[in-house]
Amino acid sequence: MQLQDILYSQGFGTRRVCAGLIQQGHVQVYDEDTGEMPVDCAQVATEFVADGLRFRVQGVDWPYHEKAYLMLNKPAGTECSQKPSTYPSIYTLLPSPLRLRPQKAAVQGVQAVGRLDQDTTGLLLLTDDGKFIHRMSSPRHHVPKVYEVTVKHPLDDRQVQKLLSGVVLDDDPTPVRAAACEAVSEHHLRLTLTEGKYHQVKRMVAAVSNRVEGLHRSQIGGLTLPLELAPGQWCWLSAADLARIST
Numbered sequence: 001m002q003l004q005d006i007l008y009s010q011g012f013g014t015r016r017v018c019a020g021l022i023q024q025g026h027v028q029v030y031d032e033d034t035g036e037m038p039v040d041c042a043q044v045a046t047e048f049v050a051d052g053l054r055f056r057v058q059g060v061d062w063p064y065h066e067k068a069y070l071m072l073n074k075p076a077g078t079e080c081s082q083k084p085s086t087y088p089s090i091y092t093l094l095p096s097p098l099r100l101r102p103q104k105a106a107v108q109g110v111q112a113v114g115r116l117d118q119d120t121t122g123l124l125l126l127t128d129d130g131k132f133i134h135r136m137s138s139p140r141h142h143v144p145k146v147y148e149v150t151v152k153h154p155l156d157d158r159q160v161q162k163l164l165s166g167v168v169l170d171d172d173p174t175p176v177r178a179a180a181c182e183a184v185s186e187h188h189l190r191l192t193l194t195e196g197k198y199h200q201v202k203r204m205v206a207a208v209s210n211r212v213e214g215l216h217r218s219q220i221g222g223l224t225l226p227l228e229l230a231p232g233q234w235c236w237l238s239a240a241d242l243a244r245i246s247t
Contacts, residue, residue, distance in 0.1 A: 003027065004044045006064060011097035011109065012057060019044045021057060030054040060095075068098060068110050069242060070126040071223070075231035080115035080124070087118045093232050094126075105130030113137065114196060122148075122217035123225040125245075126234075136245075142194040143221050143245065144179055147201050149189040150214030157183075159208040163191065167207035169200075176204060187213075221245040 001009075007018035007027065021027050022044050028037045029048060037056070053064040072090060074080075079087045090112065091099055099109040113125040113136045127133060135141060160183050166175030180192035191201060202212045218225050222244035229235060 001047060001050045002044065003029070003041065003046045003048060006048065006050050006053065006055070007057070009050075009066075009102060010062060010064065011099070011101035013100070026058045028056045030056075057097075062097070063236065065236065067104070067129045067132075068101060068127055069129065069132070069237040070094075070098070070110060070234050071225070071229070071237055071241070072124045072126060072234040073225060073229045073231050074116050074121055074124045076119055076121050079118050080112045090124065094234060098126075101128050104128050107133065116217060117199070117215070120215040120217065121231060123220055123223070124217070125220065125237075137196070139195065144192050144194050144219075145196075145217060146180075146219035147191045147193070148184075148216040148218050149191055149201060149205060149212055151187050151189055151205060152211040152213050153209075154186045155183040155189055155210070159183075159210060160189075162208045163204060167204055169197070169203050169207065172197075176200070178204070 003022055004015055004018040007013075007021065008015050012018050012021060023042055025042055028041050030037060030053075032049070032052065050064050051066070055062055055064070072093065074090055077087050078090045078093070079085070080090050082089060082091060091109075094110065101109050107128045107130045110126040110128050111133060113127060113133050116122070116124055125136065136143060160181050163178045163181045166177040168175055176195065176197065178191050179194050180190075182190045184190050189205070191204070193200060197203075201215055205212050223241055226235075
């Protein structure tokens with residue numbers, strides 16, 4: 001691919017803007033074999049093998065990704081919306097190229113895969129792969145999600161067993177069951193769900209006469225939120241990470 005087309009595909013602006021970045025000397029490309037920078041990257045039409053390419057734009061390193069797959073450690077007080085009503089959007093935590101990647105299958109830039117409430121923290125997936133969003137959001141796939149729940153009242157075995165056997169929510173007579181449930185401590189519940197109903201964790205906990213005081217998603221499938229990824233930080237997902245999500 002020509003260098004300007006590579007930058008365009010990664011969200012650095014229109015082809016004209018990308019050409020300007022290159023001509024003004026703001027783009028450098030790492031040598032695939034040595035890892036060193038080539039001396040001259042001022043030619044718009046210079047061609048590179050895009051897959052595996054690493055480059056630098058205005059002093060910031062970027063890897064080429066045909067499709068973007070990210071994880072974000074969502075902080076409290078943020079909304080999973082492009083047009084937030086009260087709190088800042090999670091998308092303000094991402095660099096502009098990720099938000100401006102060209103449209104793919106009706107997806108412009110990276111989008112959150114599902115949502116977390118403004119006061120819920122933890123693991124959030126984002127991508128510009130429409131098929132991945134659909135697959136992860138489909139109730140047929142039952143991808144387990146693990147939540148660390150801080151509750152107001154002390155937990156007891158009766159509450160845990162009721163969550164495992166099933167509780168009835170106010171909008172559906174069919175009992176909703178936790179795939180796994182563990183009282184880690186007196187006020188810490190670890191809850192695994194395979195569905196994604198509205199405010200499901202809070203409503204399930206309320207159904208056993210308790211109340212959620214804090215909610216954090218720690219795992220999706222076999223993918224665990226890294227301890228070193230601080231609230232508000234994001235990282236690229238590897239092929240191994242993607243494989244863990246479905247395990």
